[in-house]
Structure formats: structure tokens, C-alpha cells
Amino acid sequence: MKISRSIISVAGLLALGCASASAQQVTGVPGSPAATTTITGQQLPPPEPNFGGVIKEKASESTAWWAPRVVPPKGAPNVLLIMTDDAGFGAPGTFGGVVPTPALDRIAARGLRYTNFHSTALCSPTRAAIITGRNHHSVGNGVVGEISTGFPGYDSIIPIEKATIGTILKENGYATSWFGKDHNTELAPQIRTVA
Structure with missing residues (x-):
């Protein structure tokens, strides 16, 4: 019995999601905690964005800035x-x-x-x-x-x-989970058998 007769083309799946959104989509006010963005997925993990706030000697003179949360494009x-x-x-x-x-x-x-x-x-x-x-x-x-x-x-x-x-x-901003058998992790050295 085969486990499945299907294979996932990860690039194909992401291309489907990005096909409807060829340009980056940004929501909210940039730098605010609620801002979101989409990414191209060409580099994973995505590079850290440059800090967009201002840091001065006094906190009262500084401006906070949050990196936008990565989300899938609309229609993904x-x-x-x-x-x-x-x-x-x-x-x-x-x-x-x-x-x-x-x-x-x-x-x-x-x-x-x-x-x-x-x-x-x-x-x-x-x-x-x-x-x-x-x-x-x-x-x-x-x-x-x-x-x-x-x-x-x-x-x-x-x-x-x-x-x-x-x-x-x-x-790429998806919420993911795995339910059921996860038999793809390394066992602790003391549990592993040696042939």
C-alpha cells in the first residue's frame, strides 16, 4: 500500500497563492504592530527588514517601529x-x-x-x-x-x-499544524539502536 499517490510541489503551491498577487501587499500603517505584508517567497527565511524607527539617547525622543507580520496574499x-x-x-x-x-x-x-x-x-x-x-x-x-x-x-x-x-x-505567513503520526524526527541517542 502506498502512503499516497500525490506529491506536493511546494513551489507550485506558493505560485498559486502568489499568482493572484504579483505585487507586494501591505496593510495597516507601516511600523505599527498591526501592519502586515506579503513576500515573494524567493528567499526563506525572508531577510530581516531594516529598522524603520528612530533611536535617540532618550526614549522620549525615540520612535518605535515594528516589522510587518508576513501573511499569505489575498486569494492564496x-x-x-x-x-x-x-x-x-x-x-x-x-x-x-x-x-x-x-x-x-x-x-x-x-x-x-x-x-x-x-x-x-x-x-x-x-x-x-x-x-x-x-x-x-x-x-x-x-x-x-x-x-x-x-x-x-x-x-x-x-x-x-x-x-x-x-x-x-x-x-510565507500561513498558520500550519500537523496532526497524527510524526515519525520524522531524530530519536534521543539513548533510545536509538545501533546495528
């Missing part, structure tokens, strides 16, 4: 990624399983389907590939965390420069 899509594994005969009907799932069918019909994803032999490596859009070895997940090793591609550590879709969306 909501992103919902559902992954199931080890479903066996309980696979949902949305992508060809035997269990009727009308609610999931409706959600899938209104969104995008990426159908050229190839799973690995294990759950964690497949999950690492789908949440990063990269080969599972290049993101340290050649095996599940319990049997990780100190060798490249097998340490169960996703490098910061190979961010997950959640990290990329968060840096």
Missing part, C-alpha cells in the same frame, strides 16, 4: 495534505481504495491532485519525501528513526536547508 489557497499509511483494505475511495469516503471525495474534487508520487518501502522515508518534495535519502530519512545511523542519508534529521512544506508555508 488553503493547503490540506492528508497522508495515510498502513490502511490495507481500509484505504479511502478518494484515490482508488475500497472504502467510500464522500467527504474526502468532495475535498479532493475541489483541489489539486498530484498523481506521480512513488513511495518507498517504509512509512517515514515516504513521509519525508512527500513533506519535502525531495528524495528521502537527501533529507536524512533512508530508514525509520529507530534504526537511524550516523551515516549521510540515514540519520533521520531533515536538514534546515531542505525545509518541509509546513516550514515553507509558515515562512
Whole structure:
């Protein structure tokens, strides 16, 4: 059973959100705590903005300034990624399983389907590939965390420069969360088994 037959193109998702907003969108008074802005997403994390206030010797002569909060552009899509594994005969009907799932069918019909994803032999490596859009070895997940090793591609550590879709969306102002199994983190050294 494959974990999923879909893969997320993070650049494609962000392009969808930015397609409706080719120019930067700023709301509120610049420098105020309520100001927001959109970013292009070309550099993540985005560079820190220059301080726009004034600092003098006395606080009474200084002007406070807050960096605008990064938000998705108007019209940006909501992103919902559902992954199931080890479903066996309980696979949902949305992508060809035997269990009727009308609610999931409706959600899938209104969104995008990426159908050229190839799973690995294990759950964690497949999950690492789908949440990063990269080969599972290049993101340290050649095996599940319990049997990780100190060798490249097998340490169960996703490098910061190979961010997950959640990290990329968060840096672009999305509110993100992960519910359910999270089997893609390094185990504490005393728990890890050594072959």
C-alpha cells in the first residue's frame, strides 16, 4: 500500500497563492504592530527588514517601529495534505481504495491532485519525501528513526536547508499544524539502536 499517490510541489503551491498577487501587499500603517505584508517567497527565511524607527539617547525622543507580520496574499489557497499509511483494505475511495469516503471525495474534487508520487518501502522515508518534495535519502530519512545511523542519508534529521512544506508555508505567513503520526524526527541517542 502506498502512503499516497500525490506529491506536493511546494513551489507550485506558493505560485498559486502568489499568482493572484504579483505585487507586494501591505496593510495597516507601516511600523505599527498591526501592519502586515506579503513576500515573494524567493528567499526563506525572508531577510530581516531594516529598522524603520528612530533611536535617540532618550526614549522620549525615540520612535518605535515594528516589522510587518508576513501573511499569505489575498486569494492564496488553503493547503490540506492528508497522508495515510498502513490502511490495507481500509484505504479511502478518494484515490482508488475500497472504502467510500464522500467527504474526502468532495475535498479532493475541489483541489489539486498530484498523481506521480512513488513511495518507498517504509512509512517515514515516504513521509519525508512527500513533506519535502525531495528524495528521502537527501533529507536524512533512508530508514525509520529507530534504526537511524550516523551515516549521510540515514540519520533521520531533515536538514534546515531542505525545509518541509509546513516550514515553507509558515515562512510565507500561513498558520500550519500537523496532526497524527510524526515519525520524522531524530530519536534521543539513548533510545536509538545501533546495528
